[in-house]
Amino acid sequence: MNAQAAKVSGDRSLRTGTNKPGLLTLTIKDKSALYLAYMPFVKNGGLFIPTNSNYRLGDEVFMLLNLMGEDEKLPVAGRVIWVTPKGSQGNQGKRTAGIGVQFSDQDRGQTQKKIENYLAGALSGDKATHTM
Template sequence: MKRPGGGMKHNMLKLAITDENALYNSYLPFLKQGGLFVPTDKTYHLGDNVFLLLTLMNDSQKTPISGKVVWINPKGAQGNRPPGIGVDFGEMDKEGATRDKI
């Protein structure tokens, strides 16, 4: 398995956003194509490819998202920040479909 960032390893995550406040707290607007913070205890490296199944609020349909890890909050991060990763939609979502749905 290639690492880091070369990405033969694909990691699958699930994220259910249940209300607008949770969406606001998870969305990463500073990324050109958008992105989401995904709470997880798993270990990732910058550049890892991930596959995310996203459920938005009252939508029962899961939205598949491929992206790259661009941010890491490790366990025990300062300020009691939750462990997790920032996933950039970037190259995987050039048309902005995922960002538009969110």
């Protein structure tokens, strides 16, 4: 699959791409895009990744995650725990197709902590996300 972008608030702030099945690259450039993608209700944390590729629950994936323009890409292993198929409907109309990936125990909470530091104060809000 070629790199694809999801528009969030009219800006290309969340970008995904794959080189092969199971390997994802994800760049999240701003706090609002991170809020929409983050899954705080998941053990170890997780992210919703927009994609039209077919994944199944339980599929193992590896992602290279770039947050907020940092120089480094975080290597994160995980598994698919959520699938929103293409064409899904939700309360607000069409939902973004993609997968929710739970961060593995190997990460020891590092990615979850980093994301929650960026989202400090925003996690208690009631604004809708890609998954809830």
